[in-house]
Amino acid sequence: MPPSRQPSQARPLRADARRNREALLTAAREAFLAGDTDAHVEEIARRAGVAVGTLYRHFDTREALVAEVYRQEVADLCAAPARLLAEHGPDEALRRFLLLLVEHAAVGRGMGEALESIMATDSPVFDDARSDMAHALDTLLTAGTAAGLVRPGVDGRLLLRALGGICGMRAHGWQQDAIRITELVHDGLRHTASRT
């Protein structure tokens, strides 16, 4: 069995290996940000200055590489809620985070498709990203609920799904729409519905 790709702190990678792995991630990220959403593996390898085989030594599959790039993006994003809650009230923090989400999805407008292709799989690698994100949203929602500003019964997981659609958007003017949709959802959250 080839050693699990999760660098489960088994053995510290050899120097050149670590360098190449990083180069591949960078090359992929750059390609995506540049809009070349479905860059071929050959192309990514070439950009990183390695052969395809090397790509496959580090990532089980093309998808896995894409997933890793996205996982890192998500990690960045997950740091935001704590900061926002420190600087703003719960409601405003939530609003700003939602908008940040849109902005993030916008990066080069290539990440959107990548994200979508990832959402389509249910690899465990990905569950982590999702649950991290859901947890980040939970932080905001809990604060909001405690302050009586957000209806109870909505958790991060649900909200994440509600917003999932905006990331796949590609059509002209999508960003404008995405912002208005988050406003819509945000208002929905605050509305103390009388529905059973």
Added chain:
Amino acid sequence: MPPSRQPSQARPLRADARRNREALLTAAREAFLAGDTDAHVEEIARRAGVAVGTLYRHFDTREALVAEVYRQEVADLCAAPARLLAEHGPDEALRRFLLLLVEHAAVGRGMGEALESIMATDSPVFDDARSDMAHALDTLLTAGTAAGLVRPGVDGRLLLRALGGICGMRAHGWQQDAIRITELVHDGLRHTASRT
């Protein structure tokens, strides 16, 4: 140039051609509903009892076939608003339509992916489907706004995008979530926000 695939009432298709075209659409629909979302062209052709070449005589590409199947589904759905408005008040009609949308997306839970793969392209074939759908939603929104139940400034196109995400859902328990999300959006629509 091979004659445009839009049967622009130029010449009525030969009898066997019409039969095969129909068989292909049926085969594709069945495959999707059965959950075999990415059925190979060979498989679809086989189910329809024709060769691949025939598939390509009728549809420019695999995508085009998928698009046509979906277009027909949408047409069905677009008939609903008029009926619902006749039977219920504007607000209730809107709510029911949103739920119907979810139910429809549920059909065999294969249509979701197909839809997603279609949303990803911006072929004109598809603009029609989208604008028909948006128009159907407009009917409901206009009625709601007139009755003072829905905030102004939201049109069908925007709402359609807001809901786009639910169709891609595949994870366990998605349908439950989808219903709650439509409730969320529905409440958001009714909330008369004070935002500028």
Added chain:
DNA sequence: ACATAAAATGAACCGGCCTCACCTTAGGAG
């Protein structure tokens, strides 16, 4: 029945992702 254009066929092609038998090299031991 015949002519002919429309339609059907399916083997071959092409462009992606991925594999694997072989070569190269980092980096520790002596």
Added chain:
DNA sequence: CTCCTAAGGTGAGGCCGGTTCATTTTATGT
């Protein structure tokens, strides 16, 4: 410093799916 060896790298080729097109079959008007 040199040698050894396991980790790492290589890239031609396999595979698989969508698409093409020269050839064959067939519906339909005369």
